[in-house]
Amino acid sequence: MIIKKERFDIENYLDDASGLRSTNIDKVFIPENEKEIQEIVQECNSKNEFLTASGAGTGTVGGRVAFRGNVLSLERMNKIIEVNKEKKFAVLQAGVIVKEFLDEISSQDLFYPPFPTERTATIGGNISTNASGEYSFRFGSTRKYVRRIKVVLSDGRIVNLKRGQVFEKDGYLMVPETGIRFRIPDYVIPRVKKHSAGYYSCPGMDLIDIFIGSEGTLGVITEAEVSLIDSFENIFFCAVFFDDLKNATLFVKEIKNRQDLSENVLCLEYFDKNSLDFLRPAYSEIPSSAKECILFGVQLNSEDDFSIWDNLLTKYNSIENWLGNTEKDIEKLYSFRHKLPELINEMLRRKKQTKLATDIAVPEE
Ligand SMILES: Cc1cc2nc3c(=O)[nH]c(=O)nc-3n(C[C@H](O)[C@H](O)[C@H](O)COP(=O)(O)OP(=O)(O)OC[C@H]3O[C@@H](n4cnc5c(N)ncnc54)[C@H](O)[C@@H]3O)c2cc1C
Structure with a gap:
């Protein structure tokens, strides 16, 4: 295990992508196995010291930023333990970097549906x-693809939690073999596709x-088993530029209302004028009259499907379309999407401002 204490060595663990920055922490523990994590947790618990789990620090709400006590970095817990092509699952240590995982499974024609945007995250x-x-839009977020996790609880006990084994009863959850029983929060979570608050x-x-x-408030995740699917082909992505909001809205409405279209959609995202203006210095090719942009991605069932989309773009008078149907061009459109939060974060860093960013989800009806 590595333990860092010097200011110079702990510098990189004091903030995350939000720009929220701590002035100091006591130590950064960098364990190499679960036993070491257990020992660190037990030691901090017995001394009543704070301990904050840290992945890659790409979080946007300061979650890994510790204002006192110690940080436990998972960076050396980075082994892909198993990829089971036949049963379509993978077992990973918690510090595995998303990109390395995606590359590994794609070489075996497998895909991890949450496909997390920030590929440098853990x-x-x-x-x-x-x-x-x-x-x-198509697959939802990480939750439903997590089949099992191993967690070191705050007192150092290790639990192996498998989906489908323990359920809420009378408002309570029990953690097997620990005697821990607790009441679940009594708020009602909204019925939206994406929900990560609380x-x-x-x-x-x-x-x-x-x-x-x-x-990281309930324990340190050390290992996870996640579901995979077969990788798929025949994808295209398109950034569609409009010069008025009405056409952009009707375009999205038609996609969402028609099952033959929406069932194949992977991604459907909106950039407003402010977002486009913010991107213009990096993308001078954005049409000057563009006021809105819809980025969408589709998995085509057959080559013929493409004409349906082509007709739709004509119907709603898009002023320009950036189409990507090769791996390289799709990657470019992913970068276009990713560039917006990156540029915002860069600007705020330059201005030494903090941005605790969160998404807002609204019910579809
Ligand atoms: C440009 C950009 C775009 C982004 N886009 C998206 C997006 O589209 N969707 C999205 O959901 N997020 C997005 N994010 C946010 C971020 O990438 C995710 O929140 C990511 O999952 C954080 O992973 P990390 O390894 O960097 O975690 P960290 O930032 O290190 O930690 C995040 C939180 O998880 C806890 N934690 C980390 N590892 C463990 C562990 N092993 N056990 C227990 N707790 C742990 C930490 O204590 C902290 O509270 C984006 C970030 C950036 C910079």
Whole structure:
């Protein structure tokens, strides 16, 4: 295990992508196995010292930023333990970097549906924030792909939580073999596709779900088993520029109202004029009259499907379309999408401002 104490060595652990910055912490523990994590947690617990779990620090709400006590970095817990192509699951240590995982499974023609946007994040960070990505319109966020997690609780006990084994009863959840029984929050979580605020809570919920999205407050996730699917082809992405909001809105409405279109959509996202203006210095090719942009991605069932989309673009008078149907061009459109939060974060860093960013989800009706 590595323990860092010197100011110079701990510098990189004092902030995250929000720009929220701590002035100091005592130590950064960098364990290499679960036993070391258990010892660190037990030691901090016995000394009553604070301990904050840290993934890659790409979080946007300061979750890994510790204002006192110690940080436990999962960076050396970075092994892909198993990829099971036949049964379509993978077992990973929590510090595995998303990009390395995606590359590994794609070489075996497999895909991880949450496809988290920030590829430098860790799997443990993704689970702790219930992260989502480019394809969340189709697949939703991380939660439903997590089959099992191993967690070191705050007293050092290790629990192996499998989905489908323990459910809420009479408002309580029990953690097996620990004697821990606790009341679930009594708020009602909104019925929206993406929801990451607060602890997950609903009648009949699975115990594992209170840990997913709990931002490291309930324990340190050391290992996870996640579901995979076969990778798929015939994808195209398109950034469609409009010069008025009405056409952009009607375009989206038609996609959402027509099952033959929406069932194949992977991504459907909106950039307003301010966002486009912010992107213009980096993308001078954005049409000067563009006021809105819809970025969408589709998995085509057959080559013929494409003409349906082509007709739709004509129907709603898009002023320009950036189409990507090769891996390289789709990657460019992912970058276009990613550039917006990146540029905003860069600007705020330059201005030494903090941005605790969060998404807002509204019910569809
Ligand atoms: C440009 C950009 C775009 C982004 N886009 C998206 C997006 O589209 N969707 C989205 O959901 N997020 C997005 N994010 C946010 C971020 O990438 C995710 O929140 C990511 O899951 C954080 O992972 P991390 O490893 O960096 O975690 P960190 O930032 O290190 O930690 C995040 C939280 O998880 C806890 N934690 C980390 N690891 C563990 C562990 N092993 N056990 C227990 N707790 C742990 C930390 O204590 C902290 O509370 C974006 C970030 C950036 C910079």
